[in-house]
Amino acid sequence: MLEMRAVRLVYNEGTTTEVVAVAGLDITIPSGQFVTVVGSNGAGKSSFIQLVSGAVRPTTGRVVIAGTDVTRQPQHRRAGRIGRVFDNPHAGSVPELSIEENLALAMARGRRRGLRLATTRQRREQMRAPLANLGLGLENRLHDPVRLLSAGQRQSLTMVMASLTSPEVLLLDEHLAALDPGTASRVLDLTVGLVRRLACTTIMVTHNMEHAITVGDRLLVMSRGRVIADFDAEEKARLTVPELVGHITGAGDVVSDRMLLEESA
Numbered sequence: 001m002l003e004m005r006a007v008r009l010v011y012n013e014g015t016t017t018e019v020v021a022v023a024g025l026d027i028t029i030p031s032g033q034f035v036t037v038v039g040s041n042g043a044g045k046s047s048f049i050q051l052v053s054g055a056v057r058p059t060t061g062r063v064v065i066a067g068t069d070v071t072r073q074p075q076h077r078r079a080g081r082i083g084r085v086f087d088n089p090h091a092g093s094v095p096e097l098s099i100e101e102n103l104a105l106a107m108a109r110g111r112r113r114g115l116r117l118a119t120t121r122q123r124r125e126q127m128r129a130p131l132a133n134l135g136l137g138l139e140n141r142l143h144d145p146v147r148l149l150s151a152g153q154r155q156s157l158t159m160v161m162a163s164l165t166s167p168e169v170l171l172l173d174e175h176l177a178a179l180d181p182g183t184a185s186r187v188l189d190l191t192v193g194l195v196r197r198l199a200c201t202t203i204m205v206t207h208n209m210e211h212a213i214t215v216g217d218r219l220l221v222m223s224r225g226r227v228i229a230d231f232d233a234e235e236k237a238r239l240t241v242p243e244l245v246g247h248i249t250g251a252g253d254v255v256s257d258r259m260l261l262e263e264s265a
């Protein structure tokens, strides 16, 4: 279970540039639930993800993962429990290292022994299986540097890397945003399969209203640092894209061209 208790995140507090990024989050996400999150630019979606990962600390409030209060725990201490995939396909892997070395790094993440790049035959087999599941042939390119991969291949690899530590929580921050529609759809299918296999608590931020509705068990709409709508699986199944857009505009927020373009795609 993931709990956010009265969480506020204020940047530059008490100055003329003060920004309330998160204005009060009180959310309980049961273990294994797959939550999608939408909202306009600046609604606080990435801040929510960063508060869970430990990239930022709340100004006030508490973050609890599986009963452990992690509010003051630094990011590296929770790294082994949390998988994270960013919007930038280049952010999740090291371009000059091979696929195998990147996977070895991911496996070492969060372990006390530190990083060990040497690979054993057993470990290589452990890496090959999830790569083969992608259906992209990457299992036969273990020695290729990651810089040779396309954006979709890199994002798929990052997904596999995030899954290798069997995370309790998987954080996906607009991880399909930089991909063309066809590739995004394939990586989304991969995401759904991976989340099902890992059975981990998952938060997926997306600007794609269709994805937000069709994927996962719950949908949160954020506006100005708060959750303004919370749809369970049944409500989500009945929700239409125009209704969802209506929730965002109804809060006085602007729906970006990107959201509308993808809505009509």
Ligand SMILES: Nc1ncnc2c1ncn2[C@@H]1O[C@H](COP(=O)(O)OP(=O)(O)OP(=O)(O)O)[C@@H](O)[C@H]1O
Binding pocket: 011, 012, 019, 020, 021, 022, 039, 040, 041, 042, 043, 044, 045, 046, 047, 048
């Ligand atoms: N490091 C920072 N310093 C100051 N303000 C910040 C910082 N990071 C985020 N903010 C502000 O906090 C608010 C919430 O930002 P956040 O990135 O969480 O929104 P978002 O919903 O993810 O937006 P987008 O869809 O545009 O990525 C915004 O007003 C943003 O400008």
